Amino acid sequence: MAFKKFPVSRPALKPPRFSPAPLSPTSPTALVPPPPPPPPEESLATLPTLSLFPTTNTILTQTQLNNFIQTHLKPSFTPHQLLTFLKNHLHHHPKFAHLDLHVFNYAASLDSFRHDHFTFEWMVRTTAITDRFDCLQSVLRFMVSNPCPCSDGIFSCQRIEPIFRFAINSFCRVGRFDDALIAFDNMLKSIDGKPNAAMYNIMIHGFVKYREHEKALEFYNRMIKDRVRPDVVTFNILISSYCKNLQFGLALEVFKEMRVQGCVPNVVSFNTLIKGFFRERRFEEGIGMAYEMIELKCEFSSVTCEILIDGLCRERRFLQACDLLIDFSRKRVLPNGFDYFALVERLCEEGSVEIAMDLVDELWKNSNAPSSIACTILIEGLRRLGRINIAFKLMEKMLKEDIVPDSVTYNCLLRDMCDGGVTTEANKLRLLASSRGLDPDGVTYNILVNGYTREGRRKEGEVLVNEMLDKGFLPNIATYNRLMDGLANAKVYFLHR
Secondary structure: OOOOOOOOOOOOOOOOOOOOOOOOOOOOOOOOOOOOOOOOOOOOOOOOOOOOOOOHHHHHHHHHHHHHHHHHOOOOOOHHHHHHHHHHHHOOOOOOHHHHHHHHHHHHOOOOOOOOHHHHHHHHHHHHHOOOHHHHHHHHHHHHHOOOHHHHOOOOOOOHHHHHHHHHHHHHHOOOHHHHHHHHHHHHHHOOOOOOHHHHHHHHHHHHHOOOHHHHHHHHHHHHHOOOOOOHHHHHHHHHHHHHOOOHHHHHHHHHHHHHOOOOOOHHHHHHHHHHHHHOOOHHHHHHHHHHHHHOOOOOOHHHHHHHHHHHHHOOOHHHHHHHHHHHHHOOOOOOOOOOHHHHHHHHHOOOHHHHHHHHHHHHHOOOOOOHHHHHHHHHHHHHOOOHHHHHHHHHHHHHOOOOOOHHHHHHHHHHHHHOOOHHHHHHHHHHHHHOOOOOOHHHHHHHHHHHHHHOOHHHHHHHHHHHHHHOOOOOHHHHHHHHHHHHHOOOHHHHO
């Protein structure tokens, strides 16, 4: 079945031609070995030359580098020994680390030495990671003109494609697409058969990342021309590119083409389209796409739910967002750990605290427990409405489920309870919180002692004051005496009533 080519609005992209050649031994950056000295003693006869126009500093560095190499690298070294030297000695040296390409070229100039894919890969990765892209080009040119010993037989070395993949990805990362195209073409000459779709995806994604939509389409069409089958990642990149360029209709065409070609969409495909529908204010179609995911047994992600809930909340469709979450929860498709605090926060801001409470209860009942942030927001909303008893029950349930609140919200609720004359219940909440790892502080104890003082519960208050003394929450004896005197002089609240 033939793949559909997507139209582009300008001529096909032609990468610059490049004829690979070995590193020139006469270039200033090449490591040119001088004629070997007479052989009275066995040593590293030729050492790397840093410049054809030496200065005092260059000569000093040259001498130091030569001594460093002679110390750690013995004559007639192998590629494995060179790799060990580059990794363990040169790479971590504060002065010579940037001279690794000189050492690499020096080794290549020796008649008895030949680089293999291990040294090639080390140099490609090192120069790419350190953003030395001109050096990376030099290494790739040398690798093309001086193949790995593994390629001496019928087949090419299997590590060549991964090495080029890393280099091409690095070029695309910084937008050097001309270099990436040269490396891509050289890779095609160096490997057996065709590269896989991942190699083309790197190039297409690079163009999309830098808003080169037309070039991305051109490279996709090249992929089809090369008879490389696109995968789900390819189509996802194109769908995302069309959406970013406000061509949502064409993004849907790519999605249809994807399914016609037998490529099963994944959660990224659906998320991109749902976000596109919401951007186009086609909310019902976006929600329908989510239910299509359920029918196709495509697992939801937290990102899917965030896109849906955030999009509906922006349009103040809070009730529809609540119904959607509850329905997903009942269908057992709501992702574990999805934090719906944003919806709870918006409901509380709108004064719909009871609706937020019903939402949390319903989702909690279906094993979708709220986060500590969602519970804190809800408790604050209940406190503002004076629903202290409901807030207390919610915090008690939180602690029993090992959802630990922050100390500020916790202390504020204890203060409200003490102000309401239920200090004993507040103290029980303190004990429960302590068993769950939320230790009381000085503020907690002061709130409870003041509550017992107002209620005339001297005995319970004295127990807490003594605990404060033991834990170092009382700065001096005067504070201790003041709290004890307050408890002793308080009226007995229950007898008075």
